[in-house]
Each structure stands twice: as C-alpha cells, then as structure tokens.
Amino acid sequence: MASRYDFSNQQASVFFLDNSTLTPPRESWPAGLRFDNQLISEVTGIEGGIKAVARPYQYHSNQVRRVERTGIVGPLEADGLVTELDGFALAVLTADCVPVAFSTLGAVGIAHCGWKGIVGGMLSETVKALREMVGDPTARVEAAVGPHICVECYEFEGPSKAEVTGIYGDSPFRTLSSTSHLDLGSLITFELGELGVRIVYADDSCTLETDTLNSFRRDRSELRQTSFVVKGPC
Numbered sequence: 236m237a238s239r240y241d242f243s244n245q246q247a248s249v250f251f252l253d254n255s256t257l258t259p260p261r262e263s264w265p266a267g268l269r270f271d272n273q274l275i276s277e278v279t280g281i282e283g284g285i286k287a288v289a290r291p292y293q294y295h296s297n298q299v300r301r302v303e304r305t306g307i308v309g310p311l312e313a314d315g316l317v318t319e320l321d322g323f324a325l326a327v328l329t330a331d332c333v334p335v336a337f338s339t340l341g342a343v344g345i346a347h348c349g350w351k352g353i354v355g356g357m358l359s360e361t362v363k364a365l366r367e368m369v370g371d372p373t374a375r376v377e378a379a380v381g382p383h384i385c386v387e388c389y390e391f392e393g394p395s396k397a398e399v400t401g402i403y404g405d406s407p408f409r410t411l412s413s414t415s416h417l418d419l420g421s422l423i424t425f426e427l428g429e430l431g432v433r434i435v436y437a438d439d440s441c442t443l444e445t446d447t448l449n450s451f452r453r454d455r456s457e458l459r460q461t462s463f464v465v466k467g468p469c
Contacts, residue, residue, distance in 0.1 A: 293313070295351040314352050322467050328347070328462075330450055333381065345463065382438050
C-alpha cells in the first residue's frame, strides 16, 4: 500500500495504492458497483470494513456519477464518483494522471484527472456534485491528491499545449532542456483554490520515477494502480 490519509472533517479515508496491490483484470472487475467480498479484498487490500466497491469506465471526461445502493446512477462512463453511503469504496485507476479524493460532511468523492479532464472542468463538476448531494452550495470540502507524473518528466508540446495555455496561460509550464513541461500538480492546486477547496494531503511521488508505481509513459502497458475513498470507519 502506498499511502493512506484520514480526513479530518468526518470519518472518511483515502487510499492511494501502489503496484504491490495488483489491480484485478478488468474482466473480473468490470466498471460498476460490486458487492463481491473476494473482489473487494483484492481491489482494496483490506479484509472487512468495506461493503462494496465502485468504479466508472474512465475516458478523460468531466462526467460525475452518484453511487447508490442499487448501483452507479446513469451511464458507467465517467471520471468522477460521489456517494453519501458508508462503507462504499469509490475507486479510480491511474498511471500518470492524478487521482483526487474529496470529503465533505456527509459525502465523499473521487476524480480521475488528466490534463483533458482538468481543462474540461472535472474538479469543479466533482465538487459541485458533492455540494449538491449534501444540500449546501458552500459546504467545506477537503481534497487529497495522489501520485502522478511530475513536471520534470511530463514533456508537453504541440496542440495540447495550445489548448492548456488558452485557458491558463504559461503559468503551469516549465521549460527544461528547451522543451515545455506541464505541471499537473499546479493545475490541480489552482483549480481547487478557485473552488474554495483545501488540499489537506498530497502524495508527491512521481509515477514515472517510482518503480513501485505504474506509469504509462515509462512502461506503455495497461497496468494501473487503484485509488479509492470510503466514508465511515475502515
């Protein structure tokens, strides 16, 4: 297990796993809500304490779905999940993108954030969904940021850079060895600050530089690590 953080504003915890906890094959862990105890144990590395585990089919969007006892509400295609249920682990899979977990009094959420999702409003949509769920548009929200590719390793040029600079200017970029690099962490920090969300924990491990973390840029594989947040004691 890579790291765990227990949110201060309620009984809720986030787990950013490394590749010592192998992500089950997608055939045995398809997108959706699962109550299978063996699968829950394999996914989370935790025996007992979690009733169900849910994950969406991710596609670099800004779509957020609610998780209820009967399943994920709406299409499974999304990059964020929110719930008010105790013991329901909300999970996303990442390699170099950023997993961001959220907690507010009465609900938790998680988001998979690549540059496309950040630019498209993934963070604001997740925070909005959380605040709507608890019925308070100004509810205090805390965030925990998981491992992701660091700015030194994330060369970022071409049309994609133009799309980011069109919104944020040059502030999230650094020039290293005459090439432009994108700082995903700074984008996350800026967006959450604009939303009034406090970052209470950040795992600054670089996925590309850390052997115990999966990195698509390094390995070009389908291997991912799981991050999940759960409301209630765990």
